[in-house]
Amino acid sequence: MLSDWNQVLAMSVYSMHIFFLFALCIRTSFSDISVFFRKETRFHFDRETSIQPMIVQSLTKCAMQCACITKCVSFFYNDFDSLCQLEGKIYMSFDENNNDPWIYYEMRMTNVAAFKPVTMSSEHNPPSHSPHYAVDGQVKNTIYGKQCAHTSNDPNPWLTIDLENTFDVHYVTLFNRIETLGERLRDISVYLGDDYVNGPFPVTCGNFDGPGENAEVVHIVCDKPAHGRFVRIQMNNFQQDNYLTLCEVRVLV
Numbered sequence: 001m002l003s004d005w006n007q008v009l010a011m012s013v014y015s016m017h018i019f020f021l022f023a024l025c026i027r028t029s030f031s032d033i034s035v036f037f038r039k040e041t042r043f044h045f046d047r048e049t050s051i052q053p054m055i056v057q058s059l060t061k062c063a064m065q066c067a068c069i070t071k072c073v074s075f076f077y078n079d080f081d082s083l084c085q086l087e088g089k090i091y092m093s094f095d096e097n098n099n100d101p102w103i104y105y106e107m108r109m110t111n112v113a114a115f116k117p118v119t120m121s122s123e124h125n126p127p128s129h130s131p132h133y134a135v136d137g138q139v140k141n142t143i144y145g146k147q148c149a150h151t152s153n154d155p156n157p158w159l160t161i162d163l164e165n166t167f168d169v170h171y172v173t174l175f176n177r178i179e180t181l182g183e184r185l186r187d188i189s190v191y192l193g194d195d196y197v198n199g200p201f202p203v204t205c206g207n208f209d210g211p212g213e214n215a216e217v218v219h220i221v222c223d224k225p226a227h228g229r230f231v232r233i234q235m236n237n238f239q240q241d242n243y244l245t246l247c248e249v250r251v252l253v
């Protein structure tokens with residue numbers, strides 16, 4: 001019964017959030033977008049390769065643009081020049097003296113993966129790459145992918161997080177390794193299941209074809225709310241270099 005009520009509560013919270021985001025999309029009177037989006041300071045995008053940003057009147061206008069687009073969960077806003085960037089790749093930044101005028105905003109949802117039980121298909125060089133590093137809340141600029149969850153060279157490497165309850169997942173965020181070999185992140189699918197840590201996983205949230213880049217942050221937005229307790233992140237299409245390395249995973253509901 002408790003599980004049922006939690007499920008109802010999770011669905012209600014999700015529905016309300018989507019409702020208010022839609023309200024943000026169609027109205028102009030919201031003065032405080034922090035209700036819908038949170039600011040993060042350690043993200044940047046590549047201005048050389050990204051599409052031209054939009055000129056907008058305000059941060060709220062930029063947030064409205066994102067709220068009106070299906071699968072937009074984040075954006076960059078430049079208050080100095082009133083510019084809005086909705087598309088393009090996102091990267092972790094490790095510059096402690098970052099004076100970048102571009103500020104990153106992400107949809108204010110709840111990460112239900114933090115510090116939850118995690119298993120992997122195998123563990124590369126224990127204990128430097130323990131699965132718990134995927135949900136410890138840290139993304140560090142370490143060499144050789146240390147302090148990131150890291151499998152061996154498996155046919156279809158995977159990492160599964162037990163959310164310890166069922167949720168309707170809106171999107172999953174993957175933090176790629178930072179220093180090198182970021183291109184290994186490719187052919188990723190995110191699946192969900194209700195019953196056991198080893199599956200089955202009948203629900204597909206979405207995919208990331210890749211290849212990834214060093215320090216890239218990938219949002220996999222589900223086609224529709226993906227229901228389940230166990231979240232499996234799996235690399236498909238066996239190739240020579242089949243290592244799955246994840247420095248952090250967030251599951252947003």
Ligand SMILES: [Ca+2]
Nearest residue numbers: 133138247248
């Ligand atoms: Ca981590």
